[in-house]
Amino acid sequence: EGTHxxxxxxxxxxxxxxxxxxxxxxxxxxxxxxxxxxxxxxDYLLWNRLTGVSNPERLDESPSQG
Numbered sequence: 001e002g003t004h005x006x007x008x009x010x011x012x013x014x015x016x017x018x019x020x021x022x023x024x025x026x027x028x029x030x031x032x033x034x035x036x037x038x039x040x041x042x043d044y045l046l047w048n049r050l051t052g053v054s055n056p057e058r059l060d061e062s063p064s065q066g
Contacts, residue, residue: 003030010039012050021051 005011005024013019014035021039030036039047048058 001030001032001034003036004028005030005036006038012037012039012047014050 005028007024007026007028009024010021011024012021014037015033037050042050045060053059
């Protein structure tokens with residue numbers, strides 16, 4: 001709570017069951033019930049899972065070529 005979000009950075013609020021990534025505007029602050037994840041602090045596979053990506057290639061789950 002009270003953490004200032006960096007303007008122009010992308011975040012996801014895990015406390016929101018319908019969460020969509022959002023870009024912070026100037027002066028935005030995390031609220032008391034927020035669970036904010038900054039995109040630039042998680043690897044792309046985790047970000048894709050958190051945001052509901054289902055494409056196996058984007059989740060590093062494509063079948064191995066053999």
